[in-house]
Amino acid sequence: MKPEETVDFHIKSAWHAISRMYNQKAVEQGFTTSIGFVLININSKEGTPATKIAPLMGMEARSLTRILKSMEEKGLIFRQPDLVDKRSVRIFLTLEGKRKKDLSVATIKGFNEAVRELVSEEELEQFVKVFQRINQVIENQIIADN
Template sequence: MKREETVDYHIKSAWHAISRMYNQHAAQEGFTTAIGFVLININSKEGTPATKIAPMIGLETRSLTRMLKTMEEKGLVYKKPDPQDRRSVRIFLTEEGKEKKEISVRTIKEFNEQIREVIDESDLRTFFDVFEKVQMVIDQFSGAEANKPIFEL
């Protein structure tokens, strides 16, 4: 089987192209795609518990800790003790953080609008259905079965 015939090749190459595009837009605004994804997942009014952010975006806690430190240094976020649980902290957006979040949201919306101009609704529905099935296969092979080869190339 050639790599171009594998599902994961097409998923990976498309995601890398999307990621490069998002990074180019983010770099023009002075941040990264990863920071943009974190900003999007922080509640603009109430903040978000730091412990909730990593699982929402699939990051390791250590990576998020470093990223939040960088974001604090850049003036995008600040931390405050959680009023319900003093052992925990909530992450809040600064005004600049809110601006960068809006840029991130707008960039994602614009990209999705462009996709919807080129791909009709029934094809998109099929695309989403296929990806739900791909995710189901991934879920089935997670855990103990994750180490079993699915096929040989």
């Protein structure tokens, strides 16, 4: 079987292309795709508990810690103790962080609008259904392996 005949080849190549595109846009603005995704997951008004961000993004807490440190150094976020739970820390966006978040959201919306111009609503619905089924296969495989 040739690589281009496999399902994962097309998923991986599309994701790499999307990732390169997002990275290129982010670099033009002085940050990274990872930072952009973190910014999107921080509530602009209320902040977000640091412990909630990693699960929202499906990443390890250690990886997030490095990204948050970098974001703090770049002046995109600041940390504050949670007023209700003193053991917890909330992450808030600075004005520059909010500006970069807006750029990230605009980039994602622009990409989605461009896709929707070329792909019909029906095709997108099928696309989502196929990916839901692929995720079922993965979940079933994980269960079967245990």
